[in-house]
Amino acid sequence: MKNLVLKRIQQMCSYNPPLDGRAAYRGVLLDFNERTIATTGLQRYPEYGDLAEQVGNYVQVPGSSILVTNGSDQGIDLIFRAFVEVGDGVVLPEPSFAMFKQCADIQGACIVRQIKPNTKLIVICNPNNPTGALTPLLTIEALAKTNPNTIILIDEAYAEFSGVTAIPLMTQYPNIIVTRTFSKAFGLASVRMGYIVANSTYIQELKKIMGPYDLNSAGVTAVRVALADTSYVTSYVQEVMQQAKPLVELFFRKNSIEYYPSQANFVLFKPDQAEHVAQRLEQAGYRLRLQRHPSIAGTLRVSIGTVPQMRRFINVYQQVILQRQPQRIALFDRDGTLVYEPESTKQLDDVKDVRLLPGVIPALQGLQAQGYLLVMVSNQDGLGTVAFPQVKFAACQELIIQHCKAAGVTFAEVLICPHLPTADCTCRKPKTGLIDALFCDYAVDYVATFLCGDRPTDRQCADALGITFYPSLTDLPL
Ligand SMILES: Cc1ncc(COP(=O)(O)O)c(C=O)c1O
Known part of the structure; x- marks a missing residue:
């Protein structure tokens, strides 16, 4: 495969401070200028040697294809920094998650609508935030195949909800790179943990850009515990996608409220007077996200929770917005x-x-x-x-x-x-x-x-x- 990483990064060495085995060491640690007399372990830099292996087991790839990151935001940032130079063309979804444009702008990329010869990166948010739309894997595969010198970044922050992943395509198309997160279905947003799934060559390159201490031990522990038993994720996803979301969609349909069919744990809908609706719902105890992008002006995004939560939400909506007694x-x-x-x-x-x-x-x-x-x-x-x-x-x-x-x-x-x-x-x-x-x-x-x-x-x-x-x-x- 052709290594598409920027030349100057390919020429760099990664900074790998010798962190492994420090927690288990019986002697006194005088090697990292840490405080020496704490007893909780919090004084030590985090050690997470085998975490990539555990995450790899979860998505069924070798640990060498995983880079655990400080949230998937960091994953996205690393990928832009590795592949995109000032003036390079990138194709971004629109409307979509704001980080893509932010990273593109930081790199000085040229955001284009169509794939051109100098297009370095195509981003697909799958399912897309905020529309919930899913890009079929066949489309992704066709893109990867016809553009072997372009990186296809698939943001799969909501893949647990959609049940669709491009990860298996990666063996055949090393230009596909996937970012994932523990912030959504796993419920660990506060500890900032995500990961990149990519060809091992790219993982080695991306490691050069990431700081060795970018992960924290609370996040590492939380992910280890979460991955040891993911049944809580499965049951939540099932309730949200099989029961709660259909309930909200049924409510929208029966009340002629336009909405976008979604494969994620949120639904974008278009009530009359979205801003007013958002304000009234906020006062009634429900905060939704008003969308400002011109292409979806006047829409609101509602996250979908458990069935009882959404029954209550629907009921409040009926009273506060539809004015029903x-x-x-x-x-x-x-x-x-x-x-x-x-x-x-x-x-x-x-x-x-x-x-x-x-x-x-x-x-x-x-x-x-x-x-x-x-x-x-x-x-x-x-x-x-x-x-x-x-x-x-x-x-x-x-x-x-x-x-x-x-x-x-x-x-x-x-x-x-x-x-x-x-x-x-x-x-x-x-x-x-x-x-x-x-x-x-x-x-x-x-x-x-x-x-x-x-x-x-x-x-x-x-x-x-x-x-x-x-x-x-x-x-x-x-
Ligand atoms: C599409 C998408 N990608 C990434 C993220 C951020 O994830 P993380 O918390 O892992 O940085 C979000 C969060 O809203 C998102 O919607």
Whole structure:
């Protein structure tokens, strides 16, 4: 491969002070002009000989392909300093993370829009901050292939969230260099730890530019501990990407708020009067980032957290921005809670069997009088199949609704999951899909809102929603 590092850096030697083995040394350390009488270990310069190996294990490359840096910001800075000279062309994403332009400007680079013969570096932020857009690996590969004398810097600060990485491409295309961070999914932003993944030749060159003491022992220890068990990262990423982000996106869609599909733990959206929205949310306890770049003027970036955090955020948004009054919602399972459930089939498909259970009408009347919105939410396994035709269900349902109507009781919504358990849908209780969609239309009074049902899945559903569960009508707040 052709070494693309600036000539003057290639000619340099790296400064490698003899730090390794000092912590384990039994004698007195008089070799680094440190204070000699401290006992905590903090007086010693940090030692992190095998850390690159550990990080390498995490991303499945040899330790020689890793340079651990003081945050990925330092990684980006080192790469610019190694490859970019005054006047060199660099291609930057726009809008994107501000560090790229800062580094390019410091080096005196010429920021260009198109790849030209003198283009030294192309930056791809994957997924991009603040849009969340992901560049396909095929595009990256094509770029690397057609521009072998250009460094393709891929900033993968959010790769844990996207699950997409260009690292495996590196063996074939040594002009690809990846920066990563422990600041995001790992939750270690304060200790400033990141890393570069690159061909080992480039790692050796980049080491010449980095100071030997740029890492601190708190960060080194934190990363060692984090890498020893990354399950906390996996479970957080899963909650954010599989549950919390879809919830926020659903909320935006249902309320016609434009947003950019994101592969990261944030979503860029465009409310009416973004600045005003940002101010109101800030006062209500949520600080978002207003975007100032002209191409995305009037947008806000919201970081996505846990499901309970985002449910609360959505609820505050409904009240403070969409001006909705908190609504009490009474959710009722149908079969076995409101109506008699045939023992044998557990399927109400014969009008002869339609019977409201004792106490249902007074309970519903009482709740309605208190201002509750009444909602039925029911699993009807295999509805619409030969075994459970829609017409039979509809006839029974119609009769239930008529009985209620005769008593002055109206259900505002009837939410039915028609799927079989094997479908693994998002709407079958205990999954919350149907109710999540409903909650996008109302500012929910979470204190008063409840789900009343007869099955453990009803309880699990209520727990997941953060609302009260009542196992029978007699427990209702009447
Ligand atoms: C795309 C991108 N790269 C790098 C960073 C900085 O990471 P670090 O904390 O590792 O310097 C950020 C932080 O916001 C980022 O969004």
